[in-house]
Amino acid sequence: MTISLKTEVPGPRSRELMAERQAAVARGLSHVTPVFIARGEGAVLEDVDGNRFIDFAAGLAVLSAGHLAVPVVEAVREQSRGFLHACFHVTPYEGYVRLCAALNRLAPGTFPKKSFLANSGAEAVENAVKIARAATGRPAVVCFEHGFHGRTYMAMTLTAKERPYKLGFGPFNPGVVRAPFPYCYRWPGTQDPERVSAECFAAFEQSVRDVGPDQVAAIIIEPVLGEGGFVPAPASFLQKLRAFCTEHKIVFIADEVQTGFGRTGELFACARSGVVPDLMTLAKGLGGGMPISAVVGRAELMDAPMVGGIGGTFGGNPVSCAAALAVLELCEQGDLLRRARALAEKLPGRLAVLRRFGKVGDIRGQGAMQALELVKDRQSKEPDQEAVAAVIRHCYERGLILMSAGTYGNVIRLLMPLVITDGQLEEGLAVLESGLERFAG
Template identity: 40%
Template sequence: MTKQTWLDPTRPVPDLGTALPGPKARAVLKSDVAITSPSLPRAYPMVPVRGAGAAIEDIDGNLFLDCNAGIAVNSTGHAHPAVVEAVRRQAESLLHYSASDFYLPIYSQMCHALADTAPMSGPVRVFLSNSGAEAVEGAMKLVRHATGRSGIIAFFGAFHGRSYGAMTLTASKAKYHKGFGPLLPGVHHVPYAGFMPERDDPDADRWYTVEYLREVLFRYQVDPHEIAAIFVEPIQGEGGYIVPPPGWMKALHRLCREYGILLVADEVQSGMGRTGRMWAIEHTGVEPDVLITAKGLASGLPLGGFMARAELMESWSAGAHGSTYGGSPLPCAAGLATIDVIRREDLLTNAARRGDQLIAGLTALRHRHPQTVIDVRGLGLMIGVQFRDGSTAEKVQAACFQRGLLVLEAGEDVIRMSPPLVITAEQVDTALALFSAAVAEVAYV
């Protein structure tokens, strides 16, 4: 993998030189709290200024090992030279011109590159946005327009974003809805694969959601022929990094085909190689009708999008949907470089191997602390560690930060491990050692 320039290769990662937060970080915190919206849900007092690979440095010069990758965004690591160079070249020629009204060459190049990764057979078309939430909103418009139906199904535990339509689909925490009603009409929530009453019975797990749809939702609330689409995360992200049981997605897909319902895979967090394949739904053998992406798509620049079977996208005409900044030249340059790096450096293989290494180490940790660590689950570098309660997870997260390891909570009692796809075997060993020490500290308090 290409080396970074500023980071001394002899310097250990992590390397902490001050108490956390340091003096310069405290000054930033004071300035921040005086002016920014209090709606921003900060996890801990991390004040980053530069990064390289899986290392990130704060304003006081403390060096951290990053195992959250900016919430699964920096897929190729921080400031990958190929991505930086692509952005630099593009910035020198054209910063912006709207692809919604004009023909940007790099926009269609990015669409072709993304379409080449599509987990659907047959032709697809692509729309580019600024973010995951915007992509979700666009996909919601598309499925309603293409089907002539208004109903949409999402899942308890799901997170699809914070704009109004996306927020309506979201059901990972009640606080995301509090005070914002009325929400978008026509959206129904059902149990996700992870919320099963009979976890020891794989057949019950596999069919519970489908039976709920048939016997409850479609019987008492809405006719299935009024449902345009089911929006599903192949692995739930904010809901707690929940991996559905084998066969569950296929059962859901069969139900969709039975009633002419479109299947929309929200891969904002699970996509771009995070699970060891480009898209998490590839692990299930199911082809979605629409796929939504963002986060890791441009290694940190704001770029999202959705791709759909061509006949669906061709159902709407000029002006039905657009975006002033979506697919702007700089993010597209970063997106093209990101896809190239993922392929050229074989980051899918690295994600799978380093994920196996992490899961093995975390499973051993669970066996050492069975009263504290309840579950370890995931695919590739999308791994959740579930604790006995939310307070314990929060304490472990804080203890990791004090040791120079950056992790992030998910759901009510889970810590996610979602490092950059470039993380090395040695860095995984370091992360496991630091995480284990943090868990031990909390377990014995």
Template identity: 45%
Template sequence: SNLSMSMTSKYGLFKKGCGPFASEVYRLPFPNPYRPPVGMDADAWIDWCCWNLDNALVAQIDGSALACIVIEPVMGEGGFIPTPAKFLRKIREVCNRTGAVMIADEIQSGSGRTGKMYAIEHSGVVPDLVITAKSLGAGVPVSAVTGRAEIMDAPHLGGVGSTYGGSPLACAAALAVLDVLHEPGFMAQAQTVERVVREVWEPLRTELPIGDIRGIGAMMVVEFVKDTESKEPWMEVIANAVPLAVQRGVLLIRAGLYSNCIRFLPALDIPEDMLREALTAVADAVREAYGKLRESEVVPV
């Protein structure tokens, strides 16, 4: 929709050639612990971003005019960056003070992906609205908005409509998914995925240009850089590795602000041997792509 396109800042992929867009959408710096400004450590960067939330209510918009703050508890397209709990608590504080609605975007991180039903549960923060989709239907197109009754019941009868809203097939699929997610121990399998991803990739830091390995549960990413000190993004190594991984039988998709990350979103119940086989195939693809790039250009070693 026009409004959701107005909200995203990934211009080239989603907005190019479209518009005009809605105004009065404000974006604030996100406290990515891996990329603090020069001269700041991660903690100082998070503190500054918390301060900037208050500052924005003076510099950009008055609190009385603020409708909502939307945040991904784990940044998706931005590179699978877990939002620091301190920042989420500050958003909750600002929303409580101004009367704004805190919205947790759990499209990618929800439905058990991180080991809890919603990723924001890891922080202990309770949002006013939660939006979910993707894994909620296990392949069947479905999305949902869950929230406080006084918000959900606020529109007049017929004020919220949808051509496909309440699709019996989609609802049946989502209910079946929820039943599986709540089977004893099912969501806990996300911890196994995280453990295996780290076990495969951590030893490769000395061999491959890995800048960061991060994520929660079955929502993991490996970020690649030209130099671990400067953290200069290396998009080319991923662009070359993705088709090589496909040749090895693994479908990949890039992520991150600089498209220099490989994201891993395996099924929670994937057999461990299959997961290790896939991760090894990806590592081999990256190794081959990295080797070819080193042959064709001078890169730091």
């Protein structure tokens, strides 16, 4: 058994720290669990009271390679002996170049590619839009309902969900058009992926017609919605979008910040549809726990901004570059992708039995990126956010850290480190099952 609870959860030390947190830290930051963490390893977290948890959140989809993955820690240690920061604009360094070259090699597409490094997913999104506008000379950007792209102004404007991400933060950026996303479970009239795909694409064309395709710089889409509730876009929808972008010379941006680096069983989620994006935004799993993000794509687009037009003080920090190179090596030569595929094969079958709980309306995902959508009843599909909150609480009180997602907050998403052992997976799923038994039966 991995889970070991020595105190009630949250324990006394976590409660003390939470009181200090309330006094010292801005209210607007939310917490999935009220426990303070002292250390992590693989798919296990230990809190400040000595309680051991199984981690099905991976630091919000970051620790795909696990907490303290040995090659990542060694790369960080090694780089820390040389220099911690230099700023690529002041004195360039090899790690930045090597990481860009590796990303260019691994990203889909046989055309020449270039990359740019930043610190967060939101920053990658901002820069992808800047690059697309600079390359096309056009103003508009098309995004999708239920999408999440980050919390900076352009990324927040592109994000769909009002509460809590946008409430009180307007006005937002101009030039953004929002089209429907092919959310099969909630599509009116049909759940058939091909019909949803066709109807949704027709609605997309209508949204773009209003602004005019020749005014559109870019379309940005998550191949599988992350914060929106792990909803995969049907392959045919992505293919139609790709063809539309090619026809109208629009930059196709795949936001793979959450889906990238094995989460879906492939290095990138786009692989399932065979769609090759013009630009891709990457972050989260890339750094193995260190902050880093990237825009990768067609060299001629990436070269559109003038010299000095993109960048930043910290982007592509040398320690983060070293960590990311170690993660890419784990993906390429190590067994991270093999383990991702094994998890991707096992998880859907393992979760299918959870359909027996009446409030489980939908189980879906791509690869290891699986989620359960809870509803008050299957007929009305009324979202049951309260049941999700109760299950998550039940789980952390019993040693499993889980996260919700979805526009209505009624989705439980599984984001375990891809290196989780079979034993830990089963132990975690048993806790989840007991929570569903109690609150979703």
